[in-house]
Amino acid sequence: MAQTSDIRKGVVIKGPNDLFVVVEFQHVNPGKGAAFTRARMKGLGSGKVIENTYKSSETIDIVSVQFQTMQYLYKVGERFAFMNMSNYEQIEMDGDLVGADAKYLKEGIDCVIGLYEDRPVSIELPKKIKYKVVEAPPAVRGDSSGGNVTKEIKVDNGLIVYAPIFIKEGEEILVNTETGLYCERA
Amino acid sequence: MRRHVAFVFFMSTWSELKNNPRLREIYETRLRIISLIREWFISAEFLEADTPIALRLPGQEPYLNPVAVDFNDSTGRSERFYLQTSPEFSLKKLLAAGFNNIFQLAKCFRNTESFGGTHNTEFTMLEWYRAPGSLKDVMDDTENLFKFVGKELGAVKFPSPARGEGEGEVGAWRWEQSWDRKSMRQIWQEYLGVELNDYLTVETIKILANKLDCGLEGEAEYEDYFFKIFLNKIETNLGKDKPVFIYDYPAQMCSLSRPSADNRYAERFELYINGLEMANAFGELTDAEAQAKNLEKDRALREKLGRSTWPVDPDFIGALRSGIPGNCAGGSSLGVDRMVMLFTGAKDINEVIFQSVSDQLSENY
Known part of the structure; x- marks a missing residue:
């Protein structure tokens, strides 16, 4: 107990x-x-x-729950599909079990999935995930007057992050999945 | 007043606070709320009190764990003190010293509670007393204070749920409407269809708990069964449409309050807004002998529960013995951090505290 x-x-x-x-x-x-x-x-x-x-x-x-590293594939309706790369078996996990972690998911990342009798019950994301910046408004002259300011940027899976003003479209960055914060350029 | 950003950010470093507009906005709102609280109390002719944070003889609440600190003088003599879990005893001593209407914004500490969610080891508590004063006066104060702060902040309603999931605005109620006031007995009737009068002993409430699937193994206190039922079946529904004051708690759970007209209950209320407890208030027990007896009982329970113990503060009992103005006082304590969560739509207490315990432990620090 x-x-x-x-x-x-x-x-x-x-x-x-x-x-x-x-x-x-x-x-x-x-x-x-x-x-x-x-x-x-x-x-x-x-x-x-x-x-x-x-x-x-x-x-x-x-x-007790078994843990297995699996690769994220894609979203199917309200469910998320993952693949066990050692035997190519595919599973689908309910959106409400993925919860708030869903916003970090991106094709090809490895997650640790908790399985109970082969059913996925929990997910653990990598601590940091690499994303490509798809939208970053250009820095405006005078923006940096207050020092090291940030701006809102969008990355390739749609996630919005605050990043330093020097980050440009097309660059790759690392985001901390525990805090949702920008870490560094990848 | 709040931009919709679907993430939680913490004020873990000065540069986070400087560079993240949402954090800045929350922190500015926090500071504004604190100054509005002062403004309201001063305009209502309260004095702002100042009392020690470290106490040699803190309260006796059986389930609270004060943080111990050791003070050493220059000769190496060591004395054990405790960080206050609330300024209650100190403020009541001030009542006895002749200060009638007082408030304090106090830093309080409770050990072995979670580092986040709706708790933080260090938190800010607003506590105030009226002597003479009744529980109703204190309810009026609470409601008026919230409405004043809300109006000054330009808030139409609370921007998001204080707990639970999902975004969205809560409370179709308007500020000028009066809030609900219901007795604990009424609430049990309403949510469980149960007459609480029939369940005021540990033997009877144990049977009810088992019937409601809220049983507990082994030996348990009245309060344990009471809260197991209350938390599972009632609490999360409270204050959804409109804030609600729940008053008159079973007498055995209120060692610091005076008995109600029906002496099986005691004068105590809690304010719930959207399922979250915001304030806890008592019609203060001013009978020194009854108070001493209750505190000794709490001390014995602490001992039985294996918690650290210290003597009942004789100066507190002495203060009550000398008399509180009007022999009748009402007082309340309100979690300032939770109030800020409510007005900023923050979901975690760490979002509204600059360098909270968990921030200082995080890898971003």
């Missing part, structure tokens, strides 16, 4: 009638009261998203 402090995005919890993947979690301390953890979870069988709040002393049943 596991503790509520083991609750993370992507862990699979065994419930009474279904298995649930944690999509989002948050700590709650009601009015100076005991610590609770609130988890938003998607039922693997039912597909329904539920919320459950656990007291910190409760034990939960976390089932």
